Amino acid sequence: MVLEACFNLFFFEEEMNIYVGNLAYKMSEQELRAAFEAFGEVTSARFVVDRETGRSKGFGFVDMPNQEEAEAAINGLNGTELNGRTVTVNEARPREERPRNNFRK
Numbered sequence: 090m091v092l093e094a095c096f097n098l099f100f101f102e103e104e105m106n107i108y109v110g111n112l113a114y115k116m117s118e119q120e121l122r123a124a125f126e127a128f129g130e131v132t133s134a135r136f137v138v139d140r141e142t143g144r145s146k147g148f149g150f151v152d153m154p155n156q157e158e159a160e161a162a163i164n165g166l167n168g169t170e171l172n173g174r175t176v177t178v179n180e181a182r183p184r185e186e187r188p189r190n191n192f193r194k
Contacts (some may be wrong), residue, residue, distance in 0.1 A: 105159035108181040110148040113172035118149075124171055125151045128160025150181055150185060157180065 109121065122134035136149040153159035159180075167178040 103156070104152050104154045105156055107153065107159060107163060107183040108148065108177075110149060110177035112145065112163055112173050112176060113146050113148060113174045114147060115143050116172045120172065121149060121151065123129045124166060125153065125162050128162035128165055129153060129155050149166075181194075 095134070103140070116136075118134050118136060121136070122131050125131045125134065130153060132152040132154055134149065134151045136145045138145055151162075152163060163178050164178065166176060168175060170176070
């Protein structure tokens with residue numbers, strides 16, 4: 090029984106990638122991390138930024154290693170206000186492959 094629990098812990102526990110939308114542009118990654126750390130361990134918290142301006146696009150991702158803590162964070166933060174904005178929080182979906190435009194023909 091103990092061996093099975095250890096096996097599951099090491100081989101099936103996956104880090105949850107969480108999408109956070111409608112973030113305030115002035116919010117820092119430290120503030121985002123702190124909001125999620127209230128629910129458990131956070132591996133990383135990052136914003137998606139515009140390549141040309143370096144400005145936040147208003148959404149980001151948080152990685153949490155514990156599934157239960159991540160689900161508690163999603164349930165606890167979705168629809169709440171962070172820095173004056175009502176945020177959308179849910180499990181991130183895998184990025185879809187988009188066709189590349191070949192401008193050089």
